[in-house]
Amino acid sequence: MTIIRKFIVSAIAIGTFGVALEAGAVCNQTAASQADTDLWNTHGCWTDFFLWQYVAYDLRGGDWTNRGWNDACNNVLEYPKHWNASFLLTYGLLDNNDQSFHGTVDYRATAEAVSSNFHNAIHDSVGDGTDLFGSYSGGTVTTYCPLYDVTWQNANPGSRGGDFQHEGWHAWMEKYNFNNGDVGGHRPGPQGACTINSCDYFYFHGISQYVFGDMWQNDGTANRFHSPNQVQVEYLCDVADQSQSWIPASVRMAAQTDANTRAGQRFINGPGYTCGSARPW
């Protein structure tokens, strides 16, 4: 009986602590933004895609437990939102070398797991923090609740994919052994035109200066280089201005807003470009 009593006490402790630790261990799962929903409705939960995507991004089921790993068509959960952003990135751009900053081949290579010219092998995970959009460390790209919780302005597929670019570019920095600063891989701020506490430089380049597939290239000088916030802005701008005709307006508009905000705030030598028309609609 003593053994049974010990078991009961242990079970209560495990159960209680299990509830206490796990109850808050997901993001807001109550809703999806209109941008997420509108994009979702263009594919209606495409099984073939998410069965490809989890391999392409090397997602590991244990990271996404209670976040839609086995409920992959429930678009209020984190994993469906993650692959919804990948869907936009994979199929959503026009890829016009005379108009787009970069091509799908560049953005995919930055975001996806496989080792390439863009970075060594990475994989995507998810976390509950609200003090970061994303992070990169030791081969792991982690995205956090501000990219998923519907009440946050970045809870839309364009911004989420933009963060795939940002974090993937930290992996690029690591591969090519560049130092972009010690504030989470950025330079301290505020400084110059950067108004927040982690800043980049904008390495201005023209359209068509990078053939699609060559965004990874650098010559060690400012003439041919990108920073993490810059590839994020360029991706968001391409979603806003250079997307396939069927990409919903809500997705494009949210991407435009995020791009222009970042371009104005995050660069020491800013501002970066604005994208899109200033006409309301």
Place this chain on the structure above:
Amino acid sequence: MDTTKRPLRTVLVAIAALSCGIGCATLTGCASSADDAQPSESAQGAVATTPGVPSARQATGASPRELLVRYQAHSPPQLASADQVGRFLDWVGASHVDEKEDARRVIVAAASNQAVVDALIVEVERVKAADHSRALLALAILGETKNPKAQAFFTAFVRRALPQQGTVIDGEIMEQTQAAQLQGKAIDGLAYINSDSANKVVMDVIAHHPSKIVRAEAINAYLWNHGDSVEARKTLSQFVRTDEAILLDRVRRVTGESAASFNAKLAQFLKQHPEVVPPDPERSKAAATPAQPQGRSLPPPAL
């Protein structure tokens, strides 16, 4: 055995059973978590789970290509009464690039409809902290109307105090940025009205608004509505903060713009502002990460 402890033991066993069920439901790997389908789950169309492979509880329907074929383009719903605003916003958010003019025709037709304008304002207030993408859409539609009541709403909206506390990311208060982005969209509406009274507000924002996000968008919107003319730049130069004068020359890339056009603007910008050329990047002092052989990935399914 002390018989007085039997009821207590019974209670403890019950608690253990309940706790184990709850704990089991939330522990990683436990079969009864919120979204882990049971292999024996009988939900219609559920895909059997395979360890390490994601799955869906409900059967997926048509492919994206089929959905696109079925999409009824150029069919905007009506916008003639307050109760049609929600459906119109649903449609406009999902609308395609080539439906922009369809939407504009409907909006222009409703521009004098006060019930519609009022309903749009109500929708902005309803969703501004709940769904940012929908709030942007509602502000965009409102701005496109150029309605006097919209102007009054935007004037008050852009002057609302921004949150000074909240969740901080990278030193940025997220609630403040969220509000500022919406104020930026409202400024687009004011600049688009392009009347003396509206422009006066725009210029006041450029000079005095506490958020750089809003000031920058006000400059961008005013210039856009005045053809990016030299005259417009000269007008704004009276109001732009000294350290933000570069925003008058900021390069804009628009939909469908050619490389030649954009690159010419960029070259001009860099010539005017050589100070923005960044320093060369720095190599890390840490040991380089060993290179990995290039992997191969399967191509995505054909759309």
